[in-house]
Amino acid sequence: MDVLERAVSGERLSEADLLALYDLPLPEVAAAAHAVRLQKTDPRVVTYLIDRNINYTNVCTVACGFCAFYRTKRQKDAYTLSFEEIGRKVEELMAVGGRRILMQGGVNPDLPLDWYLELLRYLKAHYPEVRVDAFSPEEILGLERLTGLKAEAILEKMKEAGLDGLPGAGAEILVDEVRLKAAPARIRSADWVRIMDAAQALGLYTLASMVIGFGEGPKERVAHLLRIREQQDRALSVHKNGFSGFALWTLQVENTRLKGKAPGATAHEYLRQLSVARLALDNLPNHQASWPTMGFKVAQAALYYGANDFGSTMLEENVVSAAAGHGRTHATVRQIVRHIVDAGFTPAERDPLYRILRYPDVEAILSEKEPLELPLA
Numbered sequence: 383m384d385v386l387e388r389a390v391s392g393e394r395l396s397e398a399d400l401l402a403l404y405d406l407p408l409p410e411v412a413a414a415a416h417a418v419r420l421q422k423t424d425p426r427v428v429t430y431l432i433d434r435n436i437n438y439t440n441v442c443t444v445a446c447g448f449c450a451f452y453r454t455k456r457q458k459d460a461y462t463l464s465f466e467e468i469g470r471k472v473e474e475l476m477a478v479g480g481r482r483i484l485m486q487g488g489v490n491p492d493l494p495l496d497w498y499l500e501l502l503r504y505l506k507a508h509y510p511e512v513r514v515d516a517f518s519p520e521e522i523l524g525l526e527r528l529t530g531l532k533a534e535a536i537l538e539k540m541k542e543a544g545l546d547g548l549p550g551a552g553a554e555i556l557v558d559e560v561r562l563k564a565a566p567a568r569i570r571s572a573d574w575v576r577i578m579d580a581a582q583a584l585g586l587y588t589l590a591s592m593v594i595g596f597g598e599g600p601k602e603r604v605a606h607l608l609r610i611r612e613q614q615d616r617a618l619s620v621h622k623n624g625f626s627g628f629a630l631w632t633l634q635v636e637n638t639r640l641k642g643k644a645p646g647a648t649a650h651e652y653l654r655q656l657s658v659a660r661l662a663l664d665n666l667p668n669h670q671a672s673w674p675t676m677g678f679k680v681a682q683a684a685l686y687y688g689a690n691d692f693g694s695t696m697l698e699e700n701v702v703s704a705a706a707g708h709g710r711t712h713a714t715v716r717q718i719v720r721h722i723v724d725a726g727f728t729p730a731e732r733d734p735l736y737r738i739l740r741y742p743d744v745e746a747i748l749s750e751k752e753p754l755e756l757p758l759a
């Protein structure tokens with residue numbers, strides 16, 4: 383059997399097998415990835431999540447070369463939101479039926495651990511029905527340095543205060559030579575995996591992610607996927623709590639110091655990588671398409687390259703959009719539903735753990751009057 387037949391039959395692919403996928407015709411790799419997706423998740427359904435992003439502070443000392451979002455604390459537009467301002471954003475989400483916030487910021491040394499714990503308690507006291515998936519391994523590492531505590535202790539306190547999960551940001555490519563060239567102070571691969579492992583041990587939600595376009599080649603991309611697969615094996619067997627899903631997107635460099643220096647990735651590369659990820663990550667059934675970086679149309683095509691999920695509404699996504707320069711900071715439910723239906727699937731609203739919450743009334747949603755595409759700046 384050739385490598386694609388072996389993948390579709392359920393065999394785990396080796397590093398050499400995965401590298402070979404970059405030399406095969408894309409439609410063949412895509413067909414195998416789609417066949418595996420149809421086996422692993424409900425073949426009729428494409429899921430999506432109603433949520434919002436809240437970026438509680440843009441002050442950050444890590445200064446990644448690919449980030450257009452962060453500010454030093456002396457810059458005029460540096461900010462840290464008050465608990466009340468964050469609360470108002472949660473209320474906006476609840477008004478459109480969402481019950482999950484994804485809250486991330488920079489590594490701001492002026493915010494002590496107690497600030498985070500008080501914020502989590504405030505949110506749980508005022509909005510008990512809203513899930514709080516917040517912070518990233520980079521922010522937890524910043525708190526380790528600030529407090530001298532280990533991630534396990536920090537996350538335990540955060541969980542007690544109301545944290546539901548640690549989203550997957552900051553993985554990029556888990557090969558230090560690649561990540562440190564773009565961001566010398568960035569969290570090292572081993573620390574990213576260590577902190578995710580600590581979160582998984584505590585039963586918190588986690589997501590695996592990947593960003594391509596730094597100039598890395600197939601070898602580094604495969605190394606990243608194998609690192610995620612290995613951690614997922616460990617998390618599932620030891621903690622009985624692995625990554626809920628996998629999200630891949632492309633590097634955005636507009637307004638960043640990497641503009642003109644990093645090659646980024648084309649739609650073709652993105653779609654191939656999505657298919658390779660589906661075939662590599664045999665222990666991770668849910669793969670997201672990325673409308674924020676690829677636009678709705680490529681995201682729609684991604685549903686035939688291994689993705690089974692259209693991502694989330696992301697009301698007020700500020701970080702990727704700042705570096706993309708397209709001004710697309712959210713999607714509406716109508717836009718998501720329309721693209722899923724048009725691609726030939728049944729839309730289903732899910733929670734962050736990919737449990738289906740409801741099947742929306744497609745006819746009613748599609749009859750709403752709002753633009754299908756958000757304007758591009």
Ligand code: SF4
Nearest residue numbers: 442444445446449452
């Ligand atoms: S990507 Fe995150 S850690 Fe890096 S500079 Fe931006 S806010 Fe800071």
